[in-house]
Amino acid sequence: MDAGISSHLGAFYQDVAAFQSLVDGLEHETGAPPRAQAAMLGHGLQTLMLSAGELESHLAPSAPELLRDTQHTFRRLTSAFFCKSPNIERALTKPRGYAGDHALLDMYYTDSRVSSGVGRALDEVLYGTPAVRAVVNRKEYVKRWLAARVSRRSCAKVIDLACGPCRVERDLFDAGRVADAQLTVVDQDPEALAYARRVLGPYADLVNFVQANAIQMARAKAVPAALAGASLTVSLGLFDYLPRAIAVNLLRALRAGSAPGGELLVGNFARGNPTRTFMEWAADWVLIHRTDEEFLQLFLDAGFAPEDLRCEREAEGGLVLMVTARVT
Ligand SMILES: C[S@@+](CC[C@H](N)C(=O)[O-])C[C@H]1O[C@@H](n2cnc3c(N)ncnc32)[C@H](O)[C@@H]1O
CATH class of the missing domain: 3.40.50.150 (Vaccinia Virus protein VP39)
Structure with missing residues (x-):
């Protein structure tokens, strides 16, 4: 593998590990107000997605299969956390064969969010996305x-x-x-x-x-x-x-x-x-x-x-x- 690509991959997986530490901290920090949890999570996610976007821009032109494999690995590492939002769980598990089905859209329309815990913080971030x-x-x-x-x-x-x-x-x-x-x-x-x-x-x-x-x-x-x-x-x-x-x-x-x-x-x-x-x-x-x-x-x-x-x-x-x- 090209040295540039391995160094980008290494940097990305370090960012994934940092995000996982943040999530572990939030899961144990049950006393923090939901807004504060959402703000920390939102910031962590933003950093992680910048890192993913940067990796993508390096891999997409020359190594599209490696990009797909990396995305699969990323989901394997993070899906247990992201599935704390029923909305993301539905997108990932695709019970009707694809993401974005009628029930998922209706969660947005009816503002259906998890009521507490880190799942709530995740939904706060998710429902605020553009x-x-x-x-x-x-x-x-x-x-x-x-x-x-x-x-x-x-x-x-x-x-x-x-x-x-x-x-x-x-x-x-x-x-x-x-x-x-x-x-x-x-x-x-x-x-x-x-x-x-x-x-x-x-x-x-x-x-x-x-x-x-x-x-x-x-x-x-x-x-x-x-x-x-x-x-x-x-x-x-x-x-x-x-x-x-x-x-x-x-x-x-x-x-x-x-x-x-x-x-x-x-x-x-x-x-x-x-x-x-x-x-x-x-x-x-x-x-x-x-x-x-x-x-x-x-x-x-x-x-x-x-x-x-x-x-x-x-x-x-x-x-x-x-x-x-x-x-x-
Ligand atoms: C993202 S939802 C949009 C629902 C609705 N238009 C809205 O904006 O609230 C997509 C819908 O398209 C339907 N759909 C997907 N492919 C279709 C097709 N080939 N023919 C008819 N409906 C389809 C799905 O079953 C699903 O209910």
């Missing part, structure tokens, strides 16, 4: 986007593709902002749809649930009949997992399936997400981050006209690109 804040802000953005439009359109047919827990819809119903829209929520995962039904509670009968796979729509370049004629389509937390060709074909299918004058709102995490290193190293949660140009290009390649596209962020200085695309 990525988690962006996920919650993104939900608020989509609610404003939908509420403004359903009030202007009569009987809008609204599709939520990859709907997950349906917190967007539940919040809109609670706020009386659904107007006379007909909502169709779509997910590939029957467990997500069953969960969404429970979240929607008394409103569930007002919603049409469809189990369908977006990748099949991309392959067919068409949406199922139940989704055809949509006036408004939203999709969050899906495109960040789709490689370019599938994403373009899915946009083509959604465009073809929309009513004339319809609109799409699609989100994608932007390049430069400061929580990326933590997500990938600690939680094995890998997203496809895109620049504004890369994301907009998907829409152009799918046949949208440049003048029909608008790209914003979920919040000022935010991390999620939110593209509104008009079907003309």
Whole structure:
């Protein structure tokens, strides 16, 4: 092994050992106020992730396999601690096959944190990260986007593709902002749809649930009949997992399936997400981050006209690109 690489690896594992000592100290220091514990942990994690990011920048170009192996070893060494947060445990164990499933997102939406101990300190740090804040802000953005439009359109047919827990819809119903829209929520995962039904509670009968796979729509370049004629389509937390060709074909299918004058709102995490290193190293949660140009290009390649596209962020200085695309 190249001497430069071994010295970077050595420095990294020293930082891992220092982090583990910090965690041991916090686990035994039960009297420290939770805020103080979270501050110490946050600082330790920041130092560790800087070290991981630096190692990554050395290994990624020339030794990608060593990078993957090092990330596995890192997770083996640290997962017992990180799994004290049920949120990170779910991302790591992937009970639905991938990180970022409906139940994990709903922990963020409902601010579900461990109640005490070092797990509490870990959740305090986690829920304050830019990525988690962006996920919650993104939900608020989509609610404003939908509420403004359903009030202007009569009987809008609204599709939520990859709907997950349906917190967007539940919040809109609670706020009386659904107007006379007909909502169709779509997910590939029957467990997500069953969960969404429970979240929607008394409103569930007002919603049409469809189990369908977006990748099949991309392959067919068409949406199922139940989704055809949509006036408004939203999709969050899906495109960040789709490689370019599938994403373009899915946009083509959604465009073809929309009513004339319809609109799409699609989100994608932007390049430069400061929580990326933590997500990938600690939680094995890998997203496809895109620049504004890369994301907009998907829409152009799918046949949208440049003048029909608008790209914003979920919040000022935010991390999620939110593209509104008009079907003309
Ligand atoms: C990150 S969650 C986002 C949920 C919701 N859109 C939100 O932002 O709260 C991702 C959801 O996408 C669904 N999903 C993943 N791949 C899918 C696919 N190929 N077709 C349909 N749904 C999919 C998952 O089952 C999960 O519920």
